[in-house]
Amino acid sequence: MQQAVVRSQFVTAVAWVFIVLSGFGTLIAIGQNVMMQVMFATPEIQGAMSQADTAPGAPPYAGLLLGGTRYIFLFVLLMAVGTLAASIGLLRRNNIARVAFIVFLALGIAWQVLGLGLQVLMYSHMPFQDMSAEGGPDMRSMFRVISAFTAVLALAVAVVFGWLIKRLRSPAVRAEFH
Known part of the structure; x- marks a missing residue:
C-alpha cells in the first residue's frame, strides 16, 4: 500500500x-515592454541615448544604462513569466518547478544586491548642490533617507527569499514533490 504524502500549507x-x-508583475512588465518599444523607437530618443556618454558631467556608465534599458525591461518580463510558471509548478508539487523557483529566489537576492550597488554608484556621481544657499532645500539628507530605506527594504527581501530557499530545500518539503 502506498503512503499518501501530506501537502503542506507552507508550499x-x-x-x-x-x-x-x-501574475501582476507579468502584466505590468508587458505594459512596460510595449511602452519601451514605442517610446525608444523614435529617432529623437535614439539620438539622445547615443550622446549620453559624451554629455558634460555624465557618469561613465550612463550610455550603458540607457542603451540597455530595453534589455533590462525584457529581462524583468522574462523573470516575471518564469516566476509565474515556477509558482504554478510549485502549487502542483513539480520538483523541477521547486528547483526553478529556488533559482528565481536566488536571482532575486542577487538583483537586490545589484540594485544597492547601482544606487551607490549613481548617487556617487550626482552633483549635490547646496540649494539652501539659494533658498531651496538641501537634497543630501533626502537622498540619505532614500538610501537607508531602500537598503533596509533590500535586506528584508533578501532575508525573506533566503528563508524561503532554506524551507523549500528542507527534507520535509522536498518529500512533497515528485
Whole structure:
C-alpha cells in the first residue's frame, strides 16, 4: 500500500502568493515592454541615448544604462513569466518547478544586491548642490533617507527569499514533490 504524502500549507501559501505577485508583475512588465518599444523607437530618443556618454558631467556608465534599458525591461518580463510558471509548478508539487523557483529566489537576492550597488554608484556621481544657499532645500539628507530605506527594504527581501530557499530545500518539503 502506498503512503499518501501530506501537502503542506507552507508550499501552497508560497505558491499562491507568488502566483498573484508574478501574475501582476507579468502584466505590468508587458505594459512596460510595449511602452519601451514605442517610446525608444523614435529617432529623437535614439539620438539622445547615443550622446549620453559624451554629455558634460555624465557618469561613465550612463550610455550603458540607457542603451540597455530595453534589455533590462525584457529581462524583468522574462523573470516575471518564469516566476509565474515556477509558482504554478510549485502549487502542483513539480520538483523541477521547486528547483526553478529556488533559482528565481536566488536571482532575486542577487538583483537586490545589484540594485544597492547601482544606487551607490549613481548617487556617487550626482552633483549635490547646496540649494539652501539659494533658498531651496538641501537634497543630501533626502537622498540619505532614500538610501537607508531602500537598503533596509533590500535586506528584508533578501532575508525573506533566503528563508524561503532554506524551507523549500528542507527534507520535509522536498518529500512533497515528485
